[in-house]
Amino acid sequence: MEQQISATTAWIYxxxxxxLPYVAFGIFIAGLIWRIRHANPTIQALSTQFLSNDxxxxxxSPLFHFAVIGVFFGHIFGLLAPEPLYIWLMSNETKRLLAIxxxxxxxxxxxxxxxxxxxxxxxxxxxxxxxxxADKAIVVLIFVQILTGxxxxxxxxxxxxxxxxxxxxxxxxxxxxxPDSWIHxxxxxxxxxxxxxxxxxxxxxxPFTMLMHMVxxxxxxxxxxxxxxxxxxx
Ligand code: HEM
Numbered sequence: 096m097e098q099q100i101s102a103t104t105a106w107i108y109x110x111x112x113x114x115l116p117y118v119a120f121g122i123f124i125a126g127l128i129w130r131i132r133h134a135n136p137t138i139q140a141l142s143t144q145f146l147s148n149d150x151x152x153x154x155x156s157p158l159f160h161f162a163v164i165g166v167f168f169g170h171i172f173g174l175l176a177p178e179p180l181y182i183w184l185m186s187n188e189t190k191r192l193l194a195i196x197x198x199x200x201x202x203x204x205x206x207x208x209x210x211x212x213x214x215x216x217x218x219x220x221x222x223x224x225x226x227x228x229a230d231k232a233i234v235v236l237i238f239v240q241i242l243t244g245x246x247x248x249x250x251x252x253x254x255x256x257x258x259x260x261x262x263x264x265x266x267x268x269x270x271x272x273x274p275d276s277w278i279h280x281x282x283x284x285x286x287x288x289x290x291x292x293x294x295x296x297x298x299x300x301x302p303f304t305m306l307m308h309m310v311x312x313x314x315x316x317x318x319x320x321x322x323x324x325x326x327x328x329x
Contacts, residue, residue, distance in 0.1 A: 159208025
C-alpha cells in the first residue's frame with residue numbers, strides 16, 4: 096500500500112537513517128586512523144582492577160565481554176545477511192525466533208555484566224575518582240544501548256514478522272548504498288529507532304573513548320617468545 100509521506104518526514108528520516116549512518120562510519124574510520132597514527136600510546140582501557148579487585152569486576156567484565164561478542168555477531172548476521180544466504184537453511188520466521196531467543200539471552204547476560212561494571216565505576220570511590228567523564232559516559236551509553244536493544248527484541252516478539260524484516264531491508268539497503276532505504280523504517284517502533292540512533296552515536300564516539308582497546312588487542316603476545324624483563328641480577 097502506498098503511504099503518503101510529508102516532505103518534512105522524508106527529510107528527517109533521510110538525515111537520521113540514511114545520512115547519519117554514513118557520516119558516523121566516516122567519523123569512525125577517520126577517528127580510528129587518527130588515533131592509531133597520532134595517539135597510539137593512549138589506546139587502552141586503563142585497568143582499574145589493581146585499584147579494586149572486587150567481585151563486581153570479576154563477574155561483570157567476563158559476563159559483559161563474552162556476551163557482547165555474541166551480540167555483535169548476532170547483529171552482523173541478523174541485520175546484514177541477505178535472504179538467499181540463509182533461506183535454504185532456515186525460514187525468516189526461524190531467523191526471527193533465533194534473534195529473540197539467542198540474541199535475547201546474550202543481551203540479558205551482557206546487560207547483567209554492564210550493570211555490575213557501571214555500578215562499580217560510580218560507587219567504588221577509588222575507581223570513580225580515576226575515571227574520566229568519557230570513561231563514565233561510555234559505560235552509561237552502553238548500558239542504555241543494551242537496555243533499548245532488549246526492549247526492541249521484546250517489541251519484535253510481540254509484532255508480526257514483517258515488522259522485524261523491514262529493519263533488515265533498511266540495513267541491507269544502506270549497505271549497498273540505496274539512498275532511500277530509510278523508507279523501511281517508517282513504521283518501525285520508537286524503541287528500535289532510539290536504539291539504532293544510539294548505536295550510531297556509539298560508532299561516532301568509539302575512536303575517542305576506551306572502546307578503542309577493542310582494536311588494540313595484543314595478539315602478538317600469544318605467539319612471541321617469552322622475554323626476560325628482570326632476571327634479578329641487578
Ligand atoms: C548502529 C548500530 C546498531 C544497530 C543498527 C542495532 C540494531 C539493532 C536491532 C534492529 C535490534 C533488534 C533486534 C530485534 O528486534 O530482535 C538490536 C538488538 C540489540 N542490540 Fe543493537 N544495534 C546497534 C548497536 C548496538 C550496540 C553497540 C550494542 C551493545 C553495546 C547493541 C546491543 C543490542 C542488544 C543487547 C540487543 C537485544 C538482543 C540482541 O538482539 O542481541 N546494539 N540492535
